Amino acid sequence: MKFIINRDELLTPLQQIVSVIEKKQTMPVLSNLLIQVNEDHVVLIGTDLEIQMVAKLSLLPVEVGNITVPARKLLDICRLLPATTEINVELKEDKVKILGGRSRFSLSTLPADIYPEFSDLEGDSQNSFVMNAGQLKKALSKTLFSMANQDVRYYLNGMLLHISNKRIKFVASDGHRLAFYEDEIEQATGLEQQMIVPRKGVQELSRLLDDNETDVEIRFSSNNIKITYQNLVFSAKLVDAKYPDFSRIYSQPLNNPIQIQKQLLLEALTRIAVLSHEKLKGISLDVSENLLRISTHNPEHDEAEEEVIMDYEGQAFSISFNVQYLMDAVSNLDSELAILNIAVNNSCCFVEEPEFTGYKFIVMPMQL
Secondary structure, X not given: XXXXXXXXXXHHHHHHHHOOOOOOOOOHHHHEEEEEEOOOEEEEEEEOOOEEEEEEEEOOOOEXXXXXXXXXXXXXXXXXXXXXXXXXXXXXOOEEEEEEOOEEEEEEOEOHHHOOOOOOOOOOOXXXXXXXXXXXXXXXXXXXXXXXXXXXXXXXXXXXXXXXXXXXXXXXXOOOEEXXXXXXXXXXXXXXXXXXXXXXXXXXXXXXXXXXXXXXXXXXXXXXXXXXXXXXXXEEEOOOOOOOOOHHHHHOOEOOOEEEEHHHHHXXXXXXXXXXXXXXXXXXXXXXXXXEEEEXXXXXXXXXXXXXXXXXXXXXXXXXXXXXXXXXHHHOOOOOEEEEEEEOOOOOEEEEOOOOOOEEEEEOOOOO
16 A cells, blocks of 8 residues: 655545544544545545544555554644645555655554444435535534533434425534524425434534535435535434424413623623632523613622613513523624523523524523
C-alpha cells in the first residue's frame, strides 16, 4: 500500500473522522483509522461502533492495499507538518512510513481484516430524501442542547427526526425542557417516518455541516441512518425506542402572552444567574402588568433582583425556573422579541418567536 497526498487535502477529513473515535477504547483497533487505497481513490474510515464517518479522497495511488493506523497520531503528524507539504504514505511490513518534507515517521499498525464492519442499512425498506445542509444545521443547532445525557430513559439521549412528506420536525428533550423545530423541505418525499438519532451522532453531524449551500442526502432503514455530505458519508445506529407523545402539552390553557425584548431579557437573566444556586440554578419570575421581576438567592445568602419592562396584561403570578434553561431558549430565538406563554396552572412555559411558529422551546418550572 502506497499513496501520495497533499497535507491540506488530508487534514480536514482526518479531523472530521477522528472526532468520531473515542479516546478510550475497549478494542485497540477502534483507536485506529482504517485506510483503504483503491485504484483511483483513498477511503478513510473511523467508527466507535455506534456512529461511523467515511471520507473518500480522489487521487492516483502508487500501490493499492488496506491497513489501520493510530488515528490521533496520524492527525497530529498531519496537523504539525507545514501547509501544502506532500505526504508520502507507504506500508512496509507491519509499519506505515510517513514522509513529509524533511520529516520521517513510522507508525505501528493493526490488520485491516480485524477492523469491525459497521452494520449498513439493512433490508429492503430503505427510504431517502434530500434537504439543504444549512437548513439541517439550523434545525440541529436550535434543538440539540435540550437532549438528555446518559438518562436512564435512553430514548431521550437523542433527537427525534420526523419526516412527513415535505414537513420535517426535530424534537429534543431531557425531561425538564423540550425544543421543537419544524420546517419544510423543497421536494415532496411521500414519507411518514419517525426515528431517534443518538446524541453523539447529532453533535458530530452538527459540527460536520459547514456549507449552507450544499445539499445532503439522508437515507434510513428501521435501524440505521446514513447521510451523504460532500465527500463524506456519516452513518449512525438509530435508538431502538418510541419517542414519547409530547403533543398533549400544547392543549392546556395559557395565560396572556408576555412580550419582552429578547436582548433585555437575556442580559437580565445573565446578571441574575451570577448569584443563583451553583447546582440548581433556580430563579423566580414575578409577573405583573407590564413588569417582570427576576430574583434569586443562594445558600451563601446572596441575593439578586432585577426589574424588566415588558408587555403583559392579566393576573399577577409567580413561577420559578432553571435560569440556564431559559437562557438557552431565549438565545436561540432569531427575532428581537421573545414571547413567553405560561400555562394557567404554572405547569410549563412556552418560549416562542412572534412571527415564526416553527420553533418552540418548552421549559418545566421548579420548586425553590
